[in-house]
Amino acid sequence: MAQSSAIEWTEATWNPVTGCTKISSGCDNCYAARFSERFRGVPNHPFESGFDLTLRPARLEQPLAWRRPRMIFVNSMSDLFHKDVPTSFVDRVFDTMERADWHEFQILTKRSSLMRDYVNARYVSRPVPAHIWLGVSVEDGTKKSRVAHLRDTNAAVRFLSVEPLIGPIGTLDLIGLHWVIVGGESGPGARPMEKAWVVDLLRQCARADVPFFFKQWGGRSPKTGGRLLDGREHNGWPRNARAAVSAAL
Incomplete structure (x- = not known):
């Protein structure tokens, strides 16, 4: 667990699982894979096995x-x-989150149908506790089915991470969503994000009254392009987030 994080929309990270496999174009320049593979083969390093899936x-x-x-x-x-x-x-991860109910937990996935099926089976008669937020990542308009899966998930807080935004999203159905994060790609080979794509999402969120958080323009590093959109930061948060936690970020 990292007791602090440079990610603008969280405070800390917890990794009971590391490693993954790529499933869509949003994964092409995965920062986690790039970081992990630097240490493949280094004896006794936490990422000695690189980005291989590890419990x-x-x-x-x-x-x-x-x-x-x-x-x-x-x-x-x-x-x-x-x-x-x-x-x-996964059961054991959720058991811990349920017990540690003084924290807010944020889960993001691209395997949206698997999350929906697991959550709806675990929480048959009640939603996920409100301190456990469930979200999906969408990189362009071809992956909007993940949003539909998220809406069908029996969650109290649902959020959407549109990062890296590598193409236009088009019209989104934001009913039942509580937060949208948008950001450009960063790192070697980062694909550019067009302002029109971001502004379109901002307007859709405003019409649907969904909080909008603009994370970054991206570029060679996460900080390269800054966070300003038309001269201002956009730091929307889910309305049921604990005020003390939100204020601390």
Whole structure:
């Protein structure tokens, strides 16, 4: 667990799973894969096996030792709903999150149908506890089915990460969504993001009354293009987020 994070929309990261496999164009320049593979073969390094999918049971209860409330991005270096993560292990991750209810947990996936099916089976008669936020990543208009899967997920807080935004999204159905994050790609070979794509999403969020968070323009590094859109930052947050946690970010 990292007790701080440079990601603008969270406070900390927790990785009970690391490693993944690429499933769509948004994965092409994955920062987590690039970082992990630097250490492949380094003896005793946490990423000695590079970006191979790795379960890390020793980390499962880390959030329970963190007494100050934090906003925690779950599996920033993986995807909890990867098909090779056993359901029994996902159960243990959710068990910990339920117990550590003084934190806010943020889960993002591209395996949206697997998340929907797991969550709806686990929470048959009630939504996911409100301190566990569920989200999907969408990189362009060809992946909007993930948003439909998210809407069908029995969650109290649903959010959408449009990052890296590498093509126009088109019209989104934002009914049942509570937050939208938008950002450009960063790192070697970063694909440019057009302003018109961002402005279109901002306008759709405004019409649907959904909070909008603009993370970055991207470029060679995450900070290259800054965070200003038409001269201002956009720092919208889900309205049911705990005020004390949001104010701390």
